[in-house]
Amino acid sequence: MSLEVGQLAPDFEAKIETGASIKLSDYRGKKVILYFYPKDATPGCTAQACNLRDNYEQLLKAGYVVFGVSSDTEKSHQKFIEKQNLPFSLIADTELTVHHAYGTWVEKSMYGRAYMGTARTTFVIDEVGKIAEIIEKVDTKNHTAQVLKEPSLMKKQSLPELQKICSQLRRDVLRMVHAVQSGHPGAPLGCAEFFVALYFDQLNHNPDFQMNGKGEDLFFLSNGHLSAGWYSVLARSGYFPVAELKTFRKLNSRLQGHPATHEHLPGIRIASGSLGQGLSVAIGTAQAKKLDQDKSLVYVLMGDGELQEGQVWEAAMYAAHYGMDNVIATVDYNGQQIDGPTEKIMDLKNLKAKWEAFGWEVIETKEGNDLAAVIAGLERAKSLTGKGKPILNLLYTEMGYGVDFMVGTHKWHGSPPNDEQLALALGQLEETLGDY
Numbered sequence: 538m539s540l541e542v543g544q545l546a547p548d549f550e551a552k553i554e555t556g557a558s559i560k561l562s563d564y565r566g567k568k569v570i571l572y573f574y575p576k577d578a579t580p581g582c583t584a585q586a587c588n589l590r591d592n593y594e595q596l597l598k599a600g601y602v603v604f605g606v607s608s609d610t611e612k613s614h615q616k617f618i619e620k621q622n623l624p625f626s627l628i629a630d631t632e633l634t635v636h637h638a639y640g641t642w643v644e645k646s647m648y649g650r651a652y653m654g655t656a657r658t659t660f661v662i663d664e665v666g667k668i669a670e671i672i673e674k675v676d677t678k679n680h681t682a683q684v685l686k687e688p689s690l691m692k693k694q695s696l697p698e699l700q701k702i703c704s705q706l707r708r709d710v711l712r713m714v715h716a717v718q719s720g721h722p723g724a725p726l727g728c729a730e731f732f733v734a735l736y737f738d739q740l741n742h743n744p745d746f747q748m749n750g751k752g753e754d755l756f757f758l759s760n761g762h763l764s765a766g767w768y769s770v771l772a773r774s775g776y777f778p779v780a781e782l783k784t785f786r787k788l789n790s791r792l793q794g795h796p797a798t799h800e801h802l803p804g805i806r807i808a809s810g811s812l813g814q815g816l817s818v819a820i821g822t823a824q825a826k827k828l829d830q831d832k833s834l835v836y837v838l839m840g841d842g843e844l845q846e847g848q849v850w851e852a853a854m855y856a857a858h859y860g861m862d863n864v865i866a867t868v869d870y871n872g873q874q875i876d877g878p879t880e881k882i883m884d885l886k887n888l889k890a891k892w893e894a895f896g897w898e899v900i901e902t903k904e905g906n907d908l909a910a911v912i913a914g915l916e917r918a919k920s921l922t923g924k925g926k927p928i929l930n931l932l933y934t935e936m937g938y939g940v941d942f943m944v945g946t947h948k949w950h951g952s953p954p955n956d957e958q959l960a961l962a963l964g965q966l967e968e969t970l971g972d973y
């Protein structure tokens with residue numbers, strides 16, 4: 538059954554976490570947020586519940602009562618409420634009666650497999666019991682802002698908070714490659730500010746992962762060997778449990794040395810690692826977004842050494858010719874590649890002039906390890922979209938940034954630190970969010 542705005546919200550009686558029964562019609566005279574979510578304690582559902590918790594005062598002031606609904610048991614709800622200190626009740630719809638009344642028990646698909654589950658949907662019910670709004674595209678991290686239509690409640694973290702995430706990301710990268718004595722620490726250390734600026738400040742994205750990415754900004758990591766940094770930022774922004782970082786590069790892990798889609802890791806939409814392909818994918822995706830009249834943006838990161846791949850320039854030519862002005866490509870301009878400085882291996886010469894000659898709008902972010910500068914650069918890039926040209930962000934970074942003995946050399950491109958080096962490096966990076 539599909540409900541519509543203006544209809545009377547179906548009444549129901551249901552059990553909450555304490556075992557007590559509540560009846561929707563008992564709340565006439567109040568506005569009710571009835572939010573259906575898939576599962577207690579999963580990243581997206583935790584983000585959504587915590588966002589409602591953190592803004593609960595405003596919700597009360599505006600006259601709302603909040604109820605979460607999932608098919609979890611009373612006991613599971615109790616644990617979730619205690620752990621997250623939630624100030625509202627959760628309905629244990631184990632028999633799915635409320636789901637069926639609201640049409641939120643639906644067939645879903647995960648990588649081609651069909652299964653039944655909860656469609657994350659919020660019904661806003663007014664004082665007389667009518668449906669005032671149905672929110673199907675839930676922004677879990679900013680759900681209160683969505684319900685109250687208050688963009689000012691949109692959560693953006695402050696610069697010092699974001700800087701802390703950079704430090705943690707660097708620790709994650711070093712610990713991950715050290716644990717398996719393989720992998721690539723250098724470039725992800727240099728791109729920490731970029732990853733954090735993108736995922737925690739710039740991207741309009743949903744860690745409740747949907748492969749098709751409709752209505753979201755998308756990011757592709759073309760230089761797949763930066764995987765350790767990408768996995769860290771994905772986990773830290775809620776795509777999968779942070780504890781899973783400890784499986785990096787292990788057999789049967791979802792966190793392969795180079796990102797792959799076979800393993801179904803949320804956040805990954807293409808395999809990468811074979812250099813030179815990401816820009817082509819980003820451009821194809823950007824074209825699909827245009828056809829779908831989806832106004833969101835497509836981001837891609839490439840290495841500077843990677844630009845020695847011929848496919849990059851074919852894609853560059855295509856993007857300019859077809860006016861792909863919803864693409865923001867960033868080049869990690871660290872001047873290093875696997876065997877030495879790019880200047881010695883195969884000189885890139887004047888990259889700015891090259892991209893401009895290919896018809897791109899080029900911006901330079903000269904301080905690629907200064908978080909404020911990286912954010913400002915990405916803001917500027919965003920402001921230049923929609924003007925007929927694709928955008929290229931030349932991001933000047935230092936390979937190995939954050940650890941004094943790793944900076945500015947290709948030596949750490951693909952070598953892990955030993956025990957002693959790890960200890961030294963971690964001593965230079967504050968543990969801020971807790972090691973995995």
Ligand SMILES: Cc1ncc(C[n+]2csc(CCOP(=O)(O)OP(=O)(O)O)c2C)c(N)n1
Nearest residue numbers: 724810811812840841842843873874875950
């Ligand atoms: C098609 C292809 N050729 C070669 C490689 C091997 N390779 C891996 S990383 C790398 C260096 C690339 O340089 P850059 O993009 O500057 O990365 P950085 O060293 O800065 O991390 C090379 C040649 C590869 N992964 N794919």
Ligand SMILES: [Mg+2]
Nearest residue numbers: 841842873874
């Ligand atoms: Mg490089």
